[in-house]
Amino acid sequence: MPSLDDQQLIAQHLRTKVPDIELSFCSTSEETLGSLDTLANEYYNFPGLLLLNLDIATRPIAWQLLEQIRTRYPLLPVVLLSVDGQLETIRQAYDLGAHSFIHRSIDWPRWQEQLGSLTDYWLKVVNLPKLAPL
Numbered sequence: 001m002p003s004l005d006d007q008q009l010i011a012q013h014l015r016t017k018v019p020d021i022e023l024s025f026c027s028t029s030e031e032t033l034g035s036l037d038t039l040a041n042e043y044y045n046f047p048g049l050l051l052l053n054l055d056i057a058t059r060p061i062a063w064q065l066l067e068q069i070r071t072r073y074p075l076l077p078v079v080l081l082s083v084d085g086q087l088e089t090i091r092q093a094y095d096l097g098a099h100s101f102i103h104r105s106i107d108w109p110r111w112q113e114q115l116g117s118l119t120d121y122w123l124k125v126v127n128l129p130k131l132a133p134l
Contacts, residue, residue, distance in 0.1 A: 006053065006081075013115050018123055029057065029065040036073060047076065048128040054082035054093070063096055070097035077128065079118065 007025045014021050024047070026032040032052075039046050050069065054062045069078060077099045082089060085103030093101045102118060105111045122128070 009112070010051070010115060013112070014119060014123075017116075017119050021123075027056070029061055029068075032065060033068060033072070036069070036076075040073070049122050050076055050078045052078055052080050052098075054080050054084065054089070063092065066093070066096045066098060077122070077126075079122065 011023055011025075014023060022045070024035060026035050036047070036050075052062070052066060052069075056062070057065070066078065066080070069076065074097075078097065079100040079102060080093045080098045081102050081104045082093075083104050083106055090101050090103070100122075102114060105114055
């Protein structure tokens with residue numbers, strides 16, 4: 001659930017690096033869960049990775065969404081993005097089941113570098129299976 005500016009940057013970056021990628025953006029917890037539930041019926045279209053912007057909603061709502069995703073879709077890799085890099089925030093993200101946490105830079109050039117690293121790692125280095133929802 002990245003912000004609109006982040007959505008545009010992420011979409012532009014990913015479509016440049018991975019032209020055949022299918023992207024979907026959601027702006028609320030309900031929309032995110034509804035989209036995942038709909039895609040769960042389409043094995044061929046279920047996402048291989050979810051980016052969750054911790055800063056888009058109030059913290060309790062974001063944590064609740066992460067818990068719900070982990071419960072419903074335990075194998076779906078979730079990467080949390082946040083400008084909050086406090087140790088407690090990072091620890092809670094991992095405690096609730098995030099697979100990765102990115103302390104997102106507010107500096108555009110640095111954020112682009114981070115996005116490049118994220119893309120390289122999650123879409124080029126890691127072998128993500130085509131997940132079937134459980």
